[in-house]
Amino acid sequence: MEGAFTHMGNHLVSDSAATINAGAGDDESILDGDLSRGITGSRRRRMDDEETDMYDDDDDMESLVSMPVDGANGKAGVKQEEEVELPAHACAYCGIHNAGSVVKCLACSKWFCSARGNTSSSHIINHLVRARHKEVQLHPLSSLGDTILECYNCGTKNVFLLGFIPAKSDTVVVLLCRQPCAAMPSQKDMNWDTSRWQPLIEDRSFLPWLVPPPTDQEQLRARHLSPQMIAKLEELWKDNASATIADLEKGAGQEEVIAKVLLRYDDAFQYQNVFGPLVKIEADYDRKLKESQSQDGLVVRWDMALNNKHTASFVLPKLELGDVKLAVGDEMRLRYTGELRPHWEGVGYVIKIPNNQSDEVTIELRTKGDHKSVPTECTHNFSADYVWKATSFDRMQHAMKTFAIDEMSVSGYIFHRLLGHEVASAPMKIQLPRKFSVPGLPELNASQINAVKSVLQKPLSLIQGPPGTGKTVTSATIIYHLCKINGGPVLVCAPSNVAVDQLCERIHLTGKSRLPLWMPSRDVRRTSLSFPAFVPTTIKASVS
Ligand SMILES: Nc1ncnc2c1ncn2[C@@H]1O[C@H](COP(=O)(O)OP(=O)(O)OP(=O)(O)O)[C@@H](O)[C@H]1O
Numbered sequence: 001m002e003g004a005f006t007h008m009g010n011h012l013v014s015d016s017a018a019t020i021n022a023g024a025g026d027d028e029s030i031l032d033g034d035l036s037r038g039i040t041g042s043r044r045r046r047m048d049d050e051e052t053d054m055y056d057d058d059d060d061m062e063s064l065v066s067m068p069v070d071g072a073n074g075k076a077g078v079k080q081e082e083e084v085e086l087p088a089h090a091c092a093y094c095g096i097h098n099a100g101s102v103v104k105c106l107a108c109s110k111w112f113c114s115a116r117g118n119t120s121s122s123h124i125i126n127h128l129v130r131a132r133h134k135e136v137q138l139h140p141l142s143s144l145g146d147t148i149l150e151c152y153n154c155g156t157k158n159v160f161l162l163g164f165i166p167a168k169s170d171t172v173v174v175l176l177c178r179q180p181c182a183a184m185p186s187q188k189d190m191n192w193d194t195s196r197w198q199p200l201i202e203d204r205s206f207l208p209w210l211v212p213p214p215t216d217q218e219q220l221r222a223r224h225l226s227p228q229m230i231a232k233l234e235e236l237w238k239d240n241a242s243a244t245i246a247d248l249e250k251g252a253g254q255e256e257v258i259a260k261v262l263l264r265y266d267d268a269f270q271y272q273n274v275f276g277p278l279v280k281i282e283a284d285y286d287r288k289l290k291e292s293q294s295q296d297g298l299v300v301r302w303d304m305a306l307n308n309k310h311t312a313s314f315v316l317p318k319l320e321l322g323d324v325k326l327a328v329g330d331e332m333r334l335r336y337t338g339e340l341r342p343h344w345e346g347v348g349y350v351i352k353i354p355n356n357q358s359d360e361v362t363i364e365l366r367t368k369g370d371h372k373s374v375p376t377e378c379t380h381n382f383s384a385d386y387v388w389k390a391t392s393f394d395r396m397q398h399a400m401k402t403f404a405i406d407e408m409s410v411s412g413y414i415f416h417r418l419l420g421h422e423v424a425s426a427p428m429k430i431q432l433p434r435k436f437s438v439p440g441l442p443e444l445n446a447s448q449i450n451a452v453k454s455v456l457q458k459p460l461s462l463i464q465g466p467p468g469t470g471k472t473v474t475s476a477t478i479i480y481h482l483c484k485i486n487g488g489p490v491l492v493c494a495p496s497n498v499a500v501d502q503l504c505e506r507i508h509l510t511g512k513s514r515l516p517l518w519m520p521s522r523d524v525r526r527t528s529l530s531f532p533a534f535v536p537t538t539i540k541a542s543v544s
Pocket residue numbers: 442443444445448465466467468469470471472473474
C-alpha cells in the first residue's frame with residue numbers, strides 16, 4: 001500500500017465526484033493550490049461563521065499545546081488548563097490542538113486528537129468507541145480541509161466501516177464503505193481496484209496520512225489523563241455534555257466505596273451485601289441510559305391494528321447509536337408536543353423494530369382504537385421515551401434476599417456453589433438418551449453432545465461459546481431431554497425476552513413440546529413467533 005501513496009501526498013478525494021471524475025490532470029491543480037479547495041462537491045460541508053471566528057482567533061494552529069507536563073495524576077495539568085484557554089478544537093482529553101492532528105466528532109461536536117497518551121487507542125478512536133459515536137470531520141486547516149469522512153458511493157459516515165482505495169492513477173484515493181460499496185462488482189467499472197481497499201482505522205488509530213499523530217514534543221506538553229479518568233469523563237458527558245476535567249475533579253472522592261466481588265463468601269448475607277449494591281448500580285445505570293434516549297421531533301405514521309388498537313410508526317435515530325437495544329414487547333411512551341391540539345401522551349408496546357425492509361419502530365398503543373384523545377390527525381412534533389422498568393432488578397434483589405434468609409430456597413449443592421465453597425456433587429442417577437440429537441434441530445457435533453451429556457449428569461453446568469456456535473440449539477436439545485427424562489415441566493430462564501424468543505422457537509422445532517408460555521408482566525401476544533405464545537422471562541415447557 002505504501003507504494004500507492006508515495007507520490008500521492010494528500011490527494012484524498014473522499015467526497016468529491018468532481019475531483020474523482022476529473023482524472024489526473026485536474027488533480028494537479030489540487031496539488032498546486034489549497035488542498036481543501038480541491039475537495040469540493042455537493043457533500044462538502046461549509047464552516048459556519050462561529051467556527052470561522054474560532055479558527056481566525058487561533059493564530060498559530062501548529063503551535064504546541066500550551067500545557068506543561070503535569071504530575072503523575074494529571075492534577076497539575078488540570079490546574080494549568082483553567083489558566084490557559086485552549087482553542088475550541090483542542091482535544092477534549094489532552095488539549096492538543098494542532099489542526100492536522102485533531103478530528104471533530106460530529107455527534108457531540110467535541111474534538112479529539114490522534115495521540116494515544118496513556119491509552120491503547122488514539123484519543124479520537126477511544127472517544128468514538130466509548131461514546132458509540134461514528135462520524136467525524138477533519139479540521140478546516142488540516143491538509144485535507146474540513147472533509148467529513150464518508151463513503152463516496154453511498155454517503156455512509158460510519159468511520160468504522162470506511163476504507164480507502166487508491167484509484168489506478170495513484171493520484172487520488174476514494175473512500176468507500178466496506179459493505180456494500182467496496183464489495184460491489186460494479187465498482188470495477190470505476191477504475192478502482194477494490195482489492196486494495198484498506199480500513200481507515202488501523203491499530204485503533206486513523207491512518208497517519210489522514211490524521212497524523214502529534215509530535216512527541218506536543219504529546220509531552222499535553223495534559224495526561226489516565227484511562228480511568230477518560231472513562232469517567234465519558235460517563236460525565238452522558239449526563240452533561242459540557243462537563244470538563246474540572247468537573248471530574250469535583251466528583252473525585254465522592255464515589256461510594258463498593259465492596260469487591262469475592263471468590264468465596266462466608267454466608268449468604270455476605271453474598272447479598274456484595275452483590276446487592278452492584279445490582280443497584282447496574283439498575284441506576286440502565287435507567288439513566290434508557291431515560292436519556294428520549295427523542296423529540298419525531299414524525300409519526302398512524303395506523304390501526306386488527307385488534308382495534310392504534311399503531312404509531314416512526315424512525316428513532318438514536319437507535320442507530322446502539323446504546324440501547326430495543327426489543328419487541330418493550331414499553332414506550334409517545335407524547336404530542338405540538339400546537340395543533342392539547343398535549344397528549346400514551347403508552348404502548350413495541351411491536352416492530354427496524355429490519356432490512358424499514359428503519360421504523362412501531363408501537364401499539366394500550367388504548368383501544370376508538371379512543372378519541374389519540375392525536376391521529378397529527379404527524380409531526382412527537383417525542384418518544386423508553387419506559388424503564390425495575391422488574392428484573394427488583395427480582396434480582398428479591399432473589400438475593402430470599403437466598404440470604406432462607407437456606408432452603410435453593411438446593412444445598414447450589415447454595416454452597418454460589419458461595420464458592422468446595423462441594424462434591426452427588427452423582428445423578430439418570431438414564432442417558434441413546435441419541436442426543438433431537439428431531440427438528442441440527443445433528444449435534446461432538447462438542448455439543450459433550451455439553452448435553454454433562455448437563456444431564458451434573459446438577460450445575462456452564463456452557464460457553466462464541467456467537468453462533470450452537471448454544472441455543474444445545475440448550476433446546478437439553479430442555480427436550482430433561483422434559484423426556486423427568487416427564488414434568490422444566491423451568492427455563494434467560495436474561496432477555498429476545499433470548500427467550502430464540503429458545504422458544506428452537507424448542508418448538510423439536511415438535512415434541514407443548515409450550516404453555518406466558519408473560520405475567522406484559523399481556524401481549526408475540527407476533528414474531530410462528531406459534532401462539534405469551535413470552536415470559538421464564539418459560540415452562542412440558543412434553544406431550
Ligand atoms: N450441530 C450443528 N449443525 C449444523 N448447524 C448448527 C449446529 N448447531 C447449530 N447450528 C446452526 O448454527 C446457527 C447458530 O446456532 P445457535 O443460534 O444455536 O448459536 P448460538 O451460539 O446460540 O448463537 P448466539 O451466540 O448468536 O446466540 C443456527 O442456524 C443453527 O441452526
